[in-house]
Amino acid sequence: MNKRINNKENRRYIERKTTCTAKKKLVSIAMTAGMVSLFITGCGAKNKINTSTIFAMDTVMQIEIQGDEALLAEAEKRIRNIEDELSVTKEDSEIGRLNKEKSATLSEDGTKILQDALKVCEATDGSLDISVYPVLKAWGFTTGQFRVPSDDEIKELIANVDHSKIDVDYAGEKECSVRIDDNMQLDLGSVVKGYTGSYLAEFFREKGVTSGLINLGGNVECIGTKPDGDLWRVAIKSPFEDSKSGVLGVIETSDMAVITSGGYERFFEENGEKYWHILDPNTGKPARSGLASVTVVGRNGTVCDGLSTALFVMGEEKAEKFYKEYSTGNKGIAAFDLIMVTEDKKVYVTEGVNTIFSLTEEYADMDVSVIR
Structure with missing residues (x-):
């Protein structure tokens, strides 16, 4: 059994339904040790x-x-507090108690995260489902004890995956009571870093910070612009193992969350097959939608984080349809834009990031389709 673990303008546009060629623009980027996303x-x-x-x-x-x-010290303290409150692996956290006792009261942070997470679960018809945790655990992604569960085991586990059965009573704006079925467990890990990034950005702004970057393991939140007034340049990691630079492209932006999900982030290999941590809640198996990565850009980090996972599960066609229905922010989901990369090395970008995203020199010849 062979098993490998990994936690890890020259530009051409093809518009949806219409093909055209625009002036190309090359972006050359030097990457230094330790520089991951910014x-x-x-x-x-x-x-x-x-x-x-x-x-x-x-x-x-x-x-x-x-x-x-x-x-910075205060920010670290707040990160630790959120982790202590909501970590699924801490038995005495709010989520830990909920999973054990099947009912719990969530704090203000937990309530805000749960509200946005459930909106994404509902809007995406369960492509994101925060009750998939028992299945994720069966694969070993929460414990490091990686294994491929049997089809019968997965079938039994996904029978209890259903976000619509989560009973939430909002006692007020700052807390809520949650009840779940006996065989159900929740995990907010798919959205908690996105929430934390936006939470910290707001904290810094309230303290007078007008320039900064928050990089929470690839979940990037920009505060204002660089000190010299230029836009921040946020790198989008290449999802391809043969990449020389490790960077697919760059977004130039300010006051935005830029969050990417892909199968390359955490996976294991067994008997020559790769299994990654992004599961399709409908099958209980790694999502194989033809996408290599999804980047979501918007002002609500929680929503961006959840959507980056959900749209990866959906695949390009369904994600495009979802974007056209929900991206303006008028249907209960905060406004967002997308960069989607397929396994066969095609790139799809939405109008809002079309002019601020550039491929690196390594990927300058890739086709970029603009979703309008």
């Missing part, structure tokens, strides 16, 4: 950015702000 340039001494790097929520996090260094 590029910071042009920061002189007077524009010093204070930096903090911590390990939390099972990932390396980097926070960089132009502001009081003491705010």
